[in-house]
Amino acid sequence: MDKRNESSSTDFILLGLFPGIKHINLLVSVILLIYTVALTTNSILILLIWVDSHLHTPMYFLLSQLALMDLTLISSTVPKMASDFFSVKRTISQVACGTQIFFFLTVGIAECIIITLMAFDRYVAICKPLRYTLIMSQKVCLQMATVSWAGGALISLMHTAYAMHFPICGSREISHFLCEVMAILKLACEDISAYEKAVVMTSIVVLLIPLSFILSSYTLIFLSVLRMNSLEGRNKALATCSSHLTVVSLYFGPAMLVYMRPSSYHSPKLDQVLFMLGAILTPMMNPLIYSLRNKEVVGVLRNMLGSCLTSH
Template sequence: MGPENHTFSSDFILLGLFSSSQKGLIFFSFIVIIFIMTVTENSVMILLIHKESRLHTPMYFLLSHLSFMDILHVSNIVPKMIINFLSGNRTISFAGCGFQIFLSLTLLGGECLLLAAMSYDRYVAICHPLRYPILMNDYVSILMAGGSWLIGTVNSIVHTAYTLHFPFCGSRAVDHFFCEFPAMLVLSCVDTTHYERGVYVSGIIFLLVPFSLIFASYVQILLTVLQMKSSEAWKKSFSTCFFHMIVIIMYYGPFIFTYMKPKKYHIPGQDKFLAIFYTILTPSFNPIIYSIRNKDVLEAMKNMIKSNFLHKNSRENA
């Protein structure tokens, strides 16, 4: 049987993050809690944005797509980790591995572009408020969100096809907690240097360019705010930009470091640690940083709780 046929007929083994020790069980419990929090927080955000009319703005429209991407991202990775840990069976089928790579790359690429679009929205709102209805109307926001999904999907199809095309003739043990294509390339028994150059180009397009645009947007926002006379507005904007940039660096930093270095420099333990940031931690932080600290979102949440409470009371009194 040739390498190609062998590739398509065998499962992979995910070595994962956890051991069977007590320390591994504690770490496993922490990941499960983060997963539940992430799905709950982002689901609540989508529901709030959908139901509350005051949140029907371009900024929250883009945020709803970010929340949906985050739900899909953790759901693509964590449930399989949980099943493998509880069952003791760490295998994943070739098709399952391919699906993880495809969905992960779609969401990672799409989220990079979406975060850049969100920073542009904030830049226009603060630096050019009078032109905001023209520069960030419903059509533009739909185009941005749709473009993020489409470009992310096309990029993912290309990389998934290339990654799975390489023969895996030796060990099929993936030293990672999900099928991430840098970890898959290490298993390939052919030279992938030419493909890695393509990955580097994609990294520039999806990582360095969006990160540079986001950084430039927030610098311009801070410069604009510094010119305002209101110290309250200055403090609020500085606090918002500071927390936004912390999450951006947590997401882009490990992502850039993992995807833009040659295969020979990859260290499995280091890659797994860095992947936790952009696959599990930042999806749980995004709703808190981008929305829950916002007074409009808090007001919408109060209104929804009050409305549900009154509706429940009216049903009980009927």
């Protein structure tokens, strides 16, 4: 029996990773390995920050929020993709599709906000060190986390509800490995030009404005670093900032290419590559970038491993 006839008329069909590609088994295996590494490294990073009092600082609190967002982001896509691949059942209900869109957008937007706030944290730490503890208080850090999650959820809810209300004509096949707003809109019967403009406007608010704040912060930071007399202090500041800028480029680059291109320039293969970079590879890279280049995190990890070995 045709699998399409087995599913509900409201179900979507996910065509999966690069339909027709050779060595798909190898690609899925690599993605599952990346997922395992991402889960492990982000979980360890959150645990270290939570357990060790030396890491109870605003910078590490924000970093723990980023790690939690990375866990949520990659877990909103890879398990469903792997399940579809191994079960060969690629259908997804309309409710499940909307839920996946909501969580994916929520975490994606929240990451934009938290990364911007991390740049502000570095600006205050380097340019206004005497006022750092006053400005970046525990209450302010909690407010930053709340704004990131709540802002992401609110914007995501509006886009998810609006995108899912369009009637679908003809084929319900989605040329993607996940339910994604732009891919869903390609199936809509109605004119979506007004909504596409809304997506561009949202992208400007969520991507371009935060990116301009980040670049402005780092311009001021680098000017301040150049005036430092201490070579050690200068190197430490640059190391921390370079890690954050690497994460900024990994996240903002693919996101801007996906959501700020005209719909006529969208192709399923390129979109899948960009989503794999932003939603699968970046969550694995973030904790490695921050951990391997951070002596404090590496030191805490060594102490914890040493304590575990000693106790055994």
